[in-house]
Amino acid sequence: LAIRYESPWKSLRSDYELDLGGFVIIASDRGNERDSFIVKRFSGPDMASKLRMLQRIRHVNFLSVLQRFSFEDSYYAVFDHMSISLAHIVTSPPYLRICELAAILFQILEAVSYLEKQKLEHGSLNCSNILLSPQGIIKITYQETCRDITSSQPHLADVKAIGYIAMELMQKYYKEDGAIGLEDFSRYPSDSDAVDFLAATTSATSAGELLRHRLLRNDVQKEQLKWLVGIA
Incomplete structure (x- = not known):
């Protein structure tokens, strides 16, 4: 999955935060507001290891990464929106x-x-x-x-x-x-x-x-x- 070197907020709009064992951003597609996503932002010294783990785990019962962004020393991962835990x-x-x-x-x-x-x-x-x-x-x-x-x-x-x-x-x-x-x-x-x-x-x-x-x-x-x- 290719990394997009731009702000995720060019194509996505941050709508609200949701606590799913930790707060995540719920965002919608600016081109189609009916499509919603979970967005996580990563930064800091452990960012690289977390990114590797996201890439490593591939299983139907784990939330899949749909898009990846790199912008201003942060990494953003976009997932399907599911709000029920x-x-x-x-x-x-x-x-x-x-x-x-x-x-x-x-x-x-x-x-x-x-x-x-x-x-x-x-x-x-x-x-x-x-x-x-x-x-x-x-x-x-x-x-x-x-x-x-x-x-x-x-x-x-x-x-x-x-x-x-x-x-x-x-x-x-x-x-x-x-x-x-x-x-x-x-x-x-x-x-x-x-x-x-x-x-x-x-x-x-x-x-x-x-x-x-x-x-x-x-x-x-x-x-x-x-x-x-x-x-x-």
């Missing part, structure tokens, strides 16, 4: 059905498994920086902060984060003691696959291991998530 799903009234929970977790695990194969770790996964497209596709953001890991290190940060994400999706809050687990089993019985998966996140050593869990063995369909975007 899992944090919005958590704060919306409906509770997820097990099939919907599985469809979300499967896509997150596919992305983390990809990172594992690339010897990378995201390190800061949470419900705020995981987006949901109108088509039901999970898109993880802030991949520029991913870090290299050695083969001798377990990928525990991302695996543990998936446990917290699953817990928040299931009961809409964290436990006060910081432990992974449910306090109310009325929606997800203690002997259900969802609760067993949640427990498995406390001992699993990789996303690949969690992908083999029986919760995800059924026909997982991302299309089941489309309606959630409308109510979040």
Whole structure:
């Protein structure tokens, strides 16, 4: 993807800022105002490493870079506009059905498994920086902060984060003691696959291991998530 050595604001208009686990600019195309984008600005001593990481990560469940700009000692990356995060799903009234929970977790695990194969770790996964497209596709953001890991290190940060994400999706809050687990089993019985998966996140050593869990063995369909975007 070629870098354009000009101000992004020649072709884009900055409309407002949005908190997606960190503030980003929501911009529209000056030639077609119906097209909106997420714009991130990078500067400082770690800019080069972040740019390399953006270039390195290529997976359907990570937000893709559409355009790149270099202007006045800063770098701008332009992404598809998605305004609904899992944090919005958590704060919306409906509770997820097990099939919907599985469809979300499967896509997150596919992305983390990809990172594992690339010897990378995201390190800061949470419900705020995981987006949901109108088509039901999970898109993880802030991949520029991913870090290299050695083969001798377990990928525990991302695996543990998936446990917290699953817990928040299931009961809409964290436990006060910081432990992974449910306090109310009325929606997800203690002997259900969802609760067993949640427990498995406390001992699993990789996303690949969690992908083999029986919760995800059924026909997982991302299309089941489309309606959630409308109510979040």
